[in-house]
Amino acid sequence: MTRKGRVEDKVVLVTGAAHGLGKADAEALAREGARVVVADIDEAEAQRVAETLPAAMALGLDVTCEAQWQAVLAKIMRTHGRLDALVNNAGIAAFETVEQSSLEAFRRVMSVSAEGTFLGCKTCLPALAASGAGSIVNIASVAAIRGNPAVFAYSAAKGAVLSMTRSLIVHCQQQGHPVRANVVLPGSHDTQMVREAYHFAAPELRDAARKYEGQPEHVADLVLFLVSDESIRLNGAEIVIDNGRTVA
Structure with a gap:
């Protein structure tokens, strides 16, 4: 008997999927049978x-552009006829404190990391509901729940992701949409963004982060679970994955 994958034939859109955590998510989902849409502003x-x-x-997608979201969804529906899951992974960080950050830099981080998540949820919700059991996985960060002055705008954006997801869940319940949503809050993992952050961190903070650091595949395994029907009763979970650093 041929073993089916954990997300066999599910159509899953992953944003920011050309690099880092998003790439690992796409790889894990594809390995378990999903038809993955690899979306990124870096289309090549x-x-x-x-x-x-x-x-x-693969589809090019600037998550801050509503028209591009609509075009991506239209392409998915023409190709596959449905969308089963959305992984809102795309995000950027500015390594600046509140005093260092310009309004322009703050707005840019919020635009990609918060507004991009909003546009993904807004655009894809009807298609996810039509699938009969849609799943949204929003990628936040432990920066949303613990003070980190060096990434002020990023923390604010990821906090917005948490709040938006809670409101989205209640909306879906009130409207009878068969869509669930969960949030993943990664700590330090070996990605280009984290490596860049180390350049701005004090040595003692950098060493502490590396002590708890994981690999992108560790986050991808959790995303895979949240997309799969194994987590069908999980709705509104906010799951920290940081090897215990937040409670240490």
């Missing part, structure tokens, strides 16, 4: 990632 790299995965397609 998204295409390279998609070419390594079975049944994957």
Whole structure:
């Protein structure tokens, strides 16, 4: 008997999927049978990632642009006829305190990391509801729940992701939409963004972060679970994955 994958034939859109955590998410989902849409503003790299995965397609997507979201969803519906899950992973950080940050830099981080998540949820919700059992996985950060002055705007944006997800869940329940949403809050993992952050951190903070650091695949395994029907009763979970650093 052929073993089916944990997300066999599910159509899953992953944003920011050309690099880092998003790439690991796409790889884990494809490995378990999903038809992954690798979406990223870096379309060339998204295409390279998609070419390594079975049944994957790459699409260019600036998550701050509503028209591009609509075009991506239209392409998915033409190709697959449905959308089963959305992983809102795309985000950027500015390594600045409140006093260092310009209004322009603050707005840019909020635009990608918070507004991009809003646009993904807004645009994809009807298609996810039509699938009969849609799943949204929003990627926040432990920066949303513990003070980190060095990434002021990023912390604010990821806090917004938490609040938006809570409101989204209640909305879906009130409207009878068969869509659930959960939030993943990663700590330090070995990605380009985290490596860049180390350049701005004091040595003692950098060493502490590295002590608890994980690999992108660790987050991807959790995302896979939240997309799969194994977590069908999980709705509104805010799951910290940081090897215990937040409680240490």
